[in-house]
Amino acid sequence: MAHQAVVSYCRFIQSQVMNRARAQHEQQIKKARESKMCGTDKRPDPCPIITKSLSSDSIINLDHGDPTMYKEYWERMGDKCSITITGWQSLSYFSNTSNICWFLEPEFEKEVRRIHSVVGNAVAEDYHIVVGNGSSQLFQAALYALSPANALQPMNVVSAAPYYSSYPALTEFLKSGLYKWAGDACNFDKEEPYIELVTSPNNPDGFIREAVANCRKLGKLVHDLAYYWPQYTAITAPADHDVMLFTVSKCTGHAGTRIGWALVKDREVARKMTKFIELNTIGVSKDSQLRAAKILQVLSNCCECARPGETENFFEHFRGQMTERWDRLRGVVKGSDLFSLPEYPVEFCNFFGDFFEAQPAFAWLKCREEIEDCESFLKSHKIITRSGRHFGEIPSMLELACLIKITLSISYYKGCQP
């Protein structure tokens, strides 16, 4: 039965990934003992997730992403990335009052500029940096900054479908009079000002994107580049858009630290984004900024010191992991006539100096046959996914987040912390 095949498929993927993860983990412990180049000889604790067995009545949650796959790498880095914060540090609200973004820690600013220079994914010189409590807050800060305070009508906010499923809710939840969600950018043809959100690589389908709305002279652009890092896609050129959003969650995996940043070309836009964050949360945790600075510092150091081909290079290591996962996923999909996956162009990556195709942190899986509402069907089999309808598409498209999202799906439904 086709339905049963879907369930078997998901469980097969899961068990394969878990077995592989266990083997990789053991191999990494062995490697870490042998090499001290960028790692440590301290043995990491065994990962609690991958030692758990998966029973047939387990709930598999492929809806929410959670970057716990990155944990084993940071374990291997050992004390290099640890920071100690004393009780008397960082009491003040202020970080640098000579900066437009007065709550931006200078050390964090320095490491943000450095990582972009090392990776080559964005121009950071001559840009203002605004730090945020994750990139969601920066997204809202950008809407606030780019919407005139005294306009008669709220600003239109659009994005090309399939778009990041949280954009409509983030735009609408306070019923702001400054801006409103106006849907698919491809269908937007009003002669009115608008903000277009360009997510590249795109969540959920992983493609590199450019602005699409037709009336460019009335439009302002916000580029969400959260996934524009070399483990996911080829770095073809440094991005140099007006407003670019990044987050450590997607770059290094430190989602719990809630740190994002915006590179902003225009001084007044940076000032208004800062004002939003001042009103919303009176700045951003210094503890987290200092920690993110340390992580980025180690990351840049490792990129600069590791020889090509060595897995101690963070991006090389995780590009390898993503390649393995995508190879397995494509292998399984190929053996079934139920599904298809997007095909990505092979592109030259300036960071790695070679060609490869995109391997997003999520899979945008298309059901080919009789299953009209995959989300409901899979839910009845205890597999939770996010239907394509949340992304502005028909329900047979679903975001199968089976790649980096698998580990958490078990742990948080079973009450075990990752």
Place this chain on the structure above:
Amino acid sequence: MAHQAVVSYCRFIQSQVMNRARAQHEQQIKKARESKMCGTDKRPDPCPIITKSLSSDSIINLDHGDPTMYKEYWERMGDKCSITITGWQSLSYFSNTSNICWFLEPEFEKEVRRIHSVVGNAVAEDYHIVVGNGSSQLFQAALYALSPANALQPMNVVSAAPYYSSYPALTEFLKSGLYKWAGDACNFDKEEPYIELVTSPNNPDGFIREAVANCRKLGKLVHDLAYYWPQYTAITAPADHDVMLFTVSKCTGHAGTRIGWALVKDREVARKMTKFIELNTIGVSKDSQLRAAKILQVLSNCCECARPGETENFFEHFRGQMTERWDRLRGVVKGSDLFSLPEYPVEFCNFFGDFFEAQPAFAWLKCREEIEDCESFLKSHKIITRSGRHFGEIPSMLELACLIKITLSISYYKGCQP
């Protein structure tokens, strides 16, 4: 000349506080060497602020508060309050998925409940705890949670004047269709639903408050209890309101860590506040929650272990400091016919087991004579204050934030980090 007297007065206060701070700091270093009870024998670094001299053209900023006065205490606590965060900790978005507030760190929750039990300033048992990026975010979360999603009109938001000067901006900056600023609660007489913000002790005047709006059955209350700690006011009873907001900034001085919490009686309100924070910032920094938990743990320990009268008890130490500052301020004001200060009732404090009168973190100074706009006048003399008009009052009332706010005023205008 009266004008000159104002300037002299401010500079006198400043120099007195600085001299005193220097002397106290030296004494504390000496004490820390002698006693190890709750402190450390490690000598803290000299405070850079109090070794700076004040020139006649320095700008004195008494507008923004910044709790850097607390730094010397935490220095004396030494490594007791330090935390080390490894690179592989806290990667996940999730803290506790069995809690309504799924991003609340269990350790932080535990220490919040404990400190309220130790101090006796609020009932925490049977309340839901929602953590926020400071109490400003929780204030917005409360407005979101208490305003019906589908009402025809935005909810009225009121507070009795003089009210916290940021309330109108925080309520209005996104032009939300869910709620709107409706001004002074004392003047609110519409037969419409409303949210009343009750700040107690009140910012800016320091008085204990209760709800005042007339049509109670249509009203919902949010109690901002940021200053309801025993260094500022007598703890007369554990507060048990529906929604109570607190922040570490005002309790322990750790403003840069951006951690606040709400005690919420109703499950659905807690769920909606959590939803706001999920949409706004996808949770709250785990690093900061862990740090705040550590600080609160040491605070509770010190309260429980220090003998009465010992300055190692945090609250006793800072009650003493606030008393000294208020004594000096009252002495200066008494010798002038230009100003008057509020008189606070003497009340029994359950925490200290004695009587004392409130000594807020700011002074609500009233000009008696010909100076109609104190803010403008003092600004021309390089003294920055916040006029009473920001608090819903006439301009001759000003918030003279000369107590704990003095140290930062020098450092951040001179580019020196506190």
